[in-house]
Amino acid sequence: MLNGGPGRRLVRRRPASPPPDAALGGGEVLRVVDVTKWYGGVQALDRVSMSVDSGEVVALVGDNGAGKSTLVNVIAGIITPDEGELYVRGERLAIRSTDDAALHGIRTVHQEHTLADNLDVVENLFLGREMYRGVGPLRRVDFAAMQKRTWAALSDLGISTISDVRASVAMMSGGQRQTIAVARATLETYPIVLLDEPTAGLGVAECQRVMELVLRLKGQGTAIVIVSQNIEEIFEVADRIVVLHLGKVGAVFRRAETTPEAVLGAVMGMA
Ligand SMILES: Nc1ncnc2c1ncn2[C@@H]1O[C@H](COP(=O)(O)OP(=O)(O)OP(=O)(O)O)[C@@H](O)[C@H]1O
Ligand SMILES: [Mg+2]
Numbered sequence: 001m002l003n004g005g006p007g008r009r010l011v012r013r014r015p016a017s018p019p020p021d022a023a024l025g026g027g028e029v030l031r032v033v034d035v036t037k038w039y040g041g042v043q044a045l046d047r048v049s050m051s052v053d054s055g056e057v058v059a060l061v062g063d064n065g066a067g068k069s070t071l072v073n074v075i076a077g078i079i080t081p082d083e084g085e086l087y088v089r090g091e092r093l094a095i096r097s098t099d100d101a102a103l104h105g106i107r108t109v110h111q112e113h114t115l116a117d118n119l120d121v122v123e124n125l126f127l128g129r130e131m132y133r134g135v136g137p138l139r140r141v142d143f144a145a146m147q148k149r150t151w152a153a154l155s156d157l158g159i160s161t162i163s164d165v166r167a168s169v170a171m172m173s174g175g176q177r178q179t180i181a182v183a184r185a186t187l188e189t190y191p192i193v194l195l196d197e198p199t200a201g202l203g204v205a206e207c208q209r210v211m212e213l214v215l216r217l218k219g220q221g222t223a224i225v226i227v228s229q230n231i232e233e234i235f236e237v238a239d240r241i242v243v244l245h246l247g248k249v250g251a252v253f254r255r256a257e258t259t260p261e262a263v264l265g266a267v268m269g270m271a
Contacts, residue, residue, distance in 0.1 A: 028090070029054050029223035030075070030106075030192050035084030037070055044070040045081065046247040052192070052223040057214060059234040060227045062244035062267055068227045069111050071244070072196045075225070076108040077101035088192070105191035109181050109198050111227070117170040121162060122150045124169055125184055153183045158209040174201040182210055186217075193217055195226040199233060211236050231260045245269050 031051040037044045045067045052058045060068050073079040075086065077095040086093050088104045095101050101108070115124045126146045133142040150165045159179050162172070169177055178201050185193050195214070199207040207230075214237045217224055228234050234241060235255060243250040243266040251266035 026054050026221070028052070029088065030225075031087040032071070032075065033085040033087070035071065035074055035081045035086075037067075037074065037079060037081045043247050045074070045084075048084070048244070048247070048249055050242050050249065050252075052225055054191070054223055055218050055221045056239045057218050057224045057226060057237050059238035059241045060225055060244065061229070061231075061234060061241060061263065062250070066244040066267075067247040068244055069196055070247075072108065072110075072194050072225065072227060075101070075192075076106060076110075076194055106194065107185045107190040107192065108194040109185050109196060111196040111200070115169045115177055115180060118168065120168055121165040121180055122146050124180055125150050125153065125187065129187075149187065150183075153186055154179075156186065157183055157206075157213060159183070159206065161203075161206075175203060175206065178202055179206060182213070186213060189217075189220050190222060192223045193225075195224065197227050197229065199228065199230065207233065231264060234263070235260060243267055 028051050031049075033049050034047045035045050035049070036047055048067070048071055050058065050060075050071075060071065062068055070079060074081050074084075075095075077098045077100050080096065086095060088106070093100075093104060095104065095106075098108070116127060119127065122143065126149075131142045131145045131149070132139050133145065134140050147165060154162055154165070157179065161176055162179070169180060172180075178198070182195070182198050185195070199210050202210065211233060214224060214226060218237075226234075226237065238255050241253040241255060241258065241263055243252070243263065245251075245266065246269070250269065251263075253263060253266075
């Protein structure tokens with residue numbers, strides 16, 4: 001059981017430890033072992049194991065329904081698996097919530113956009129980690145600073161399709177919303193970033209920017225899991241490619257040692 005039985009170590013709430021941009025050393029950062037998840041009679045994950053090193057990009061690929069989002073959501077603390085273990089830097093964890101995941105330096109961009117419709121772009125970007133100025137009774141949310149950081153993040157990503165960062169995101173296009181969701185993961189340096197189809201719905205130039213961003217995070221030592229349906233994208237950024245087929249790890253490839261045809265074959269269950 002991932003969440004541990006009696007005597008198992010549970011996640012302790014510490015003030016802000018580790019900080020999101022804790023020193024990013026080399027080596028293995030994330031490991032999942034034998035994760036299994038059933039939805040009623042459907043087995044979404046069947047003893048899935050994988051690992052990601054610091055500065056490594058692992059692409060998670062597979063057909064619709066293969067279990068990719070379920071695995072991402074298990075690591076992100078949204079889904080509790082029926083069985084399996086999760087390790088961050090060798091420490092076994094019981095991640096029960098997205099807050100727990102964040103405490104361990106895990107940041108996720110979900111397939112279903114999780115923006116708050118009633119909030120504007122700045123508020124969505126900084127939701128749960130607002131910037132403040134002043135102390136004591138004079139402490140106030142620093143909108144000016146957050147707005148400045150928002151423009152910087154959007155410009156960093158080369159995003160020119162958002163003209164008003166104080167506008168509610170409810171009226172924005174799928175691509176614009178997706179862009180904001182990706183920008184959220186770039187405000188700080190996180191040791192582990194999970195991206196579930198981050199380029200779905202994006203234009204060609206925006207896709208390219210997201211790929212550049214992934215490579216930049218990799219350069220900073222972030223361990224990255226990216227779900228993608230786009231084989232070109234995968235070959236552009238991934239170091240390793242993990243193929244899920246019907247909830248199982250069907251194959252694992254090193255990008256340098258494989259071909260798109262071999263990966264697509266495994267996706268279709270022919271590996
Ligand atoms: N909340 C749920 N309740 C019931 N079944 C679910 C639920 N979420 C996922 N499933 C099932 O689990 C399996 C894996 O789904 P998952 O969303 O992980 O696939 P995926 O690989 O991300 O697919 P896609 O490429 O379509 O995003 C599917 O058979 C799906 O129908
Ligand atoms: Mg999915």
